[in-house]
Amino acid sequence: DRIYRDGVSGRAPAVPTDPAGLEEAAMAVLPGKAAAYLAGGAGSEATMRANRAAFDRWSIVPRVLRDVSARDLSVELFGQKLPAPIALAPSGVLELAHEEADLAVARAAAEAGVPFIFSNQASVPMEDCAAAMGSSPRWFQLYWSTEDELVHSFIRRAEDCGAEALVITLDTTMLGWRPRDLNRGSLPFSQGQGIAQYTSDPVFARIVRNRILHEPVGKPDVRLTRDTVRTLVSMTQHYPGRFLPNLLSAQPRAAVETFLRIYSRPSLTWDDIATARDLTRLPIVLKGVLHPDDARRAADLGIDGVVVSNHGGRQIDGGIASLDALPAVKAAAGDMRVMLDSGVRTGADILKAIALGADLVLIGRPYAWGLALAGSEGVSEVIANLRAELDLTMGLSGLRTISEITSEAIVPQA
Numbered sequence: 358d359r360i361y362r363d364g365v366s367g368r369a370p371a372v373p374t375d376p377a378g379l380e381e382a383a384m385a386v387l388p389g390k391a392a393a394y395l396a397g398g399a400g401s402e403a404t405m406r407a408n409r410a411a412f413d414r415w416s417i418v419p420r421v422l423r424d425v426s427a428r429d430l431s432v433e434l435f436g437q438k439l440p441a442p443i444a445l446a447p448s449g450v451l452e453l454a455h456e457e458a459d460l461a462v463a464r465a466a467a468e469a470g471v472p473f474i475f476s477n478q479a480s481v482p483m484e485d486c487a488a489a490m491g492s493s494p495r496w497f498q499l500y501w502s503t504e505d506e507l508v509h510s511f512i513r514r515a516e517d518c519g520a521e522a523l524v525i526t527l528d529t530t531m532l533g534w535r536p537r538d539l540n541r542g543s544l545p546f547s548q549g550q551g552i553a554q555y556t557s558d559p560v561f562a563r564i565v566r567n568r569i570l571h572e573p574v575g576k577p578d579v580r581l582t583r584d585t586v587r588t589l590v591s592m593t594q595h596y597p598g599r600f601l602p603n604l605l606s607a608q609p610r611a612a613v614e615t616f617l618r619i620y621s622r623p624s625l626t627w628d629d630i631a632t633a634r635d636l637t638r639l640p641i642v643l644k645g646v647l648h649p650d651d652a653r654r655a656a657d658l659g660i661d662g663v664v665v666s667n668h669g670g671r672q673i674d675g676g677i678a679s680l681d682a683l684p685a686v687k688a689a690a691g692d693m694r695v696m697l698d699s700g701v702r703t704g705a706d707i708l709k710a711i712a713l714g715a716d717l718v719l720i721g722r723p724y725a726w727g728l729a730l731a732g733s734e735g736v737s738e739v740i741a742n743l744r745a746e747l748d749l750t751m752g753l754s755g756l757r758t759i760s761e762i763t764s765e766a767i768v769p770q771a
């Protein structure tokens with residue numbers, strides 16, 4: 358109602374209400390490097406295009422005369438009632454979009470009551486985001502480090518700051534081939550951005566200290582910007598007991614180098630996932646599952662949910678569209694909860710994903726655009742717009758609740 362009232366009163370919204378306009382407006386305010394990292398995909402970006410095309414191949418078939426005056430978008434997930442089938446995807450390096458980064462997103466997520474999934478590659482330590490969120494839902498996303506102890510530390514911290522699920526991302530054992538960044542020589546991590554979860558971690562600090570003591574740091578093979586040093590210095594002040602005392606220039610360099618060396622474990626297998634069950638009491642969600650056999654395997658191990666995702670087309674060029682993978686994964690998922698991301702941009706997209714078997718969708722880039730344009734308020738607007746559009750699309754389709762959205766609501770386009 359409010360969004361419509363503003364629309365007729367001539368008051369312009371904080372962010373454009375259409376996805377193309379939203380991205381375009383964000384592109385216009387973001388520096389080139391930031392725009393490249395946030396918007397870009399792998400290779401020729403065929404997967405990114407496929408993600409969108411997959412949604413366009415389905416059409417909603419509305420039903421009429423069903424009394425849609427009262428509608429309810431809420432869903433139940435992992436024992437919690439959520440206001441809408443929407444969560445904010447884990448996004449690293451949000452400082453590229455806005456100086457308040459994850460903190461601004463945390464506030465907007467809390468205001469809306471939608472889960473915010475803290476990225477392992479965040480720009481703000483999870484404890485700070487959690488503190489800004491009251492009791493609103495938050496999950497933690499893990500990249501499985503080569504260092505088991507660091508993995509344990511991250512999981513402990515996530516539990517301590519009230520995370521309600523552990524999301525293990527499996528599609529980024531290595532960073533994808535991303536020409537927009539490569540051509541600029543501007544992969545953010547190499548400049549120390551997006552490593553706040555690490556620099557605020559006592560186990561990571563110990564690993565870095567050992568490296569400095571026992572390995573010559575040698576010639577820097579990474580470039581340090583003033584921003585990096587500033588971030589690390591501020592982290593040291595913020596967590597005086599938890600990071601290296603007497604910050605020396607070698608230390609930020611060693612921190613960045615150590616991060617790049619240990620953030621991910623390409624040798625990860627199902628055996629490691631089997632051990633995850635013993636590491637936490639939290640529900641475990643595997644993110645990046647696209648093959649039904651992998652979903653079956655996860656279900657066999659007692660995993661609680663999967664996110665059908667190709668990482669927004671950022672990892673494999675020419676990969677299957679996330680929405681195209683959804684029906685088979687759903688059929689293989691058994692009791693697991695099934696979530697989807699990659700290419701979700703509108704209320705109609707959310708309806709289609711639910712009709713094809715998703716319990717909930719994750720939103721990625723759109724909230725980063727809102728953040729870039731108007732900080733926390735921009736993120737709030739993006740969430741509100743998606744909810745409003747889903748609500749209208751449901752009502753106009755003769756659907757009152759999320760559980761009424763079934764495969765009968767859509768048909769493949771002729």
Ligand code: FNR
Nearest residue numbers: 395446447448449476478526668669699700721722
């Ligand atoms: C991501 N994604 C991501 N995923 C993850 O598990 N951990 C992470 O740190 C990040 N970081 C990240 C940064 C940026 C800038 C983007 C755009 C994406 C992937 C993200 O969680 C999600 O899968 C996709 O963004 C979904 O696709 P859309 O909505 O962006 O098309």
